[in-house]
Amino acid sequence: MAKSALDKDLKKVVRIEHATQDLTRSLTAPGLLILFLIGAVALASLSVASGPLAYLVVIAAVIAAYMALSIGANDVANNMGPAVGSRALTMGSAIAIAAVCEAAGALIAGGDVVRTISRDLLRPDAALPAIHFVLVMSAALLAAAAWIHLATFLGAPVSTTHSVIGGVIGAGVAAAGVKMVVWPVIGTIAASWVVSPVMGGLIAAALLGFIKWRILFQKDKVAAARRWVPVMVALMASVFAMYLATKGLSRVWKAPVSLTLVLGAAAFAAAYFASQPWMQVRGRRMENRRKDVSALFTLPLICSAALLSFAHGANDVANAVGPLAAIVSTAATGETSPDRVELPFWILLIGAVGISLGLALFGPKLIRTVGEKITKMDAIRAFCVALSAGITVLVASALGLPISSTHTAIGAIFGVGYLREFLTNKGVPNPAVRPRTLFLEPEKLNKTPEQAIANFRKRERRKLVRRQHVLGIVAAWVISVPATAMLAGLFYAVMAAFAG
Structure with missing residues (x-):
């Protein structure tokens, strides 16, 4: 009897412990968010001298922190989604690597795009007071953050760059009319809706096709892998x-084209000769199977995902802190003169920590969408997606074409998915066009009509890309700019009314 009572008491204690642990986990995310926002307020308060616009800088710092969280939750999934979907990385490992690399990229080389966000979109004249320029940038940030937050909740990867650009345009028009906006930028953005995914998809499909024909479709896969994996x-x-030299480190070091090409050639040679002995050792333990060949791409995939995260942190941190940098500059000088925008370390710190924290707390949903729900990934396909993203950015930069990293990565995933679908269904009859012999001359097939129909249905074309995600993602891309523009215009009107 005493033992039974003791067991009941112990079970109650265990239940209390579990309930306490669940409560602690549920409070962790809100607690971290509150601490981060308080930290942003403290940094802004300590870094900005007192003045008539100082309170607006503090408010803008909170909005920029919200924007950084939203970027981390949505945009980083493009780099880590394929690696997680292919099982090359666990969700925890991917988040840890991405958080470190994103923060490092933002702090070491971040801010090169600040000029585009804070200067190239708007040309405010002297008639626009400084306070209204600050409100324009604050409304743009808030609208972009709210839109990205909604897209993340709905599971749609969107371009954070396009979101913040739409916000700046909408708030600018609300403040001073259409003359305030540099409208050719809109044409560039619209072109990137097509250029980015198409280039990313074609390059990724070409890379996957090369690997399939040169390695996976060969009779001796091990020998083919020894020859071609070091090349890849x-x-x-x-x-x-070359990607890091031209994009990732452009703020701290701008390499000339000739030096960039030399770096690319040197990296190719070094990696080729370094991977030869590694490939020989691995090759001796390999079986002549696709699974074993695919495992060879796991380590390169992880390295490419980490490098993409570093470059993303260096470039896209400006989407969160670019408008804030313009606000701080305007508040300090009292003039709307974006030509003199600087990027203090405390602003970069808000962007870096916010992106990493947003990824850790809210990123898994989009990572799963990108890595698992569009098409099935393995290490080879994910490697092609990551490499395609880097090649697309290099080619587009060289040709002067507009590009979106989000659209490029998603386009690359669709590219490898549709190539797989095409190869899988090659030679399979289209169920929409049934051959006449299936019904009129089944005796020629040595089958009864019922057997012929059953056999035909077994061979119907497989769909390896989920079509419902195509329409949803493309729709989110197209409406990002107008949606954030309208939101920003509304937010500006409200802010201007309160500011008097």
Whole structure:
């Protein structure tokens, strides 16, 4: 009897412990968010001298922190989704690697796009008071953050760059009319809706096709892998060396074109010769199976995902802190003169921490969408997606074409998915066009009509890309700019009314 009572008491204690742990986990995210926002307020308060616009800078710092959280929750999934979907990384490992690389990229090389966000979109004249320029940028940030937050909740990867640009345009028009906006930028953005996913998809499909024909479709896959995997690894090293030189490190070091090409060639040679002995050792333990060949791409995939995260942190942190930098500059000088925008370390710190925290707390949903729900990933397909993203950015930059990293990555995923679907269904009859012999001359097939129909249905075309995600994602891309523009215009009107 005493033992039974003791067991009941112990079970109650265990239930209380579990309930306490669940409560602690549920309070962790709100607690971290509150601490982060308080930290942003403290940094802004300590870094900005007192003045008539100082309180607006503090408010803008909170909005920028919200924007950074939204970017981390949505945009980073493009880099880590394929790696998680292919099982090359666990969700926890992907978040840890991405958080470190994103923060490092933002703090070491971040801010090169601040000029575009804070200067190239708007040309405010002297008639626009400083306070209204501050309100324009604050409304743009808030609208973009709210839109990205909604897209993340709905599971749609959107371009954070396009979101903040739409916000700046909408608030600018609300403040001073259409003359305030540099409208050719809109044409560039619209072009990137097509250029980015198409280029990303074609390059990713070409890479996957090359690997399939040169390695996976060969009779001796091990020998083919020994020959071509070092070449693919070297290509990855070369592309990302040039990618970092032209994009990832452009704020701290601008390499000339000739030096960038030399770096790419040197990285190719170094990676090729370094991977040869590694490939020979792995090759001796491999079986002549696709699974074993696919495992060879796991380490290169992880490296490419980390490098993409570093470059993303360096470039896209400006989407969160670019308008804030313009606000701080205007508050300090009292003039709407974006030509003199600087990027203090405390502003970069808000962007870096916010992106990493947003990824850790809210990123898994979009990571699963990108990595698992569009098409099935393995290490080879995910490697092609990551390498395609780097190549697309390099090619587009060289040709002067507009590009979106989000659209490029999603386009690459669709590219490998549709190639797989095409190869899988090659030679399979289209169920929409049934051959006449199926019904009129089944005796020629040595089958009864019922057997012929059953056999035909077994061979119907497989769909390896989920079509419902195509329409949803494309719709979110198209409406990002007008949606954030309208939101920003509304937010500006409200803010201007309160500001008097």
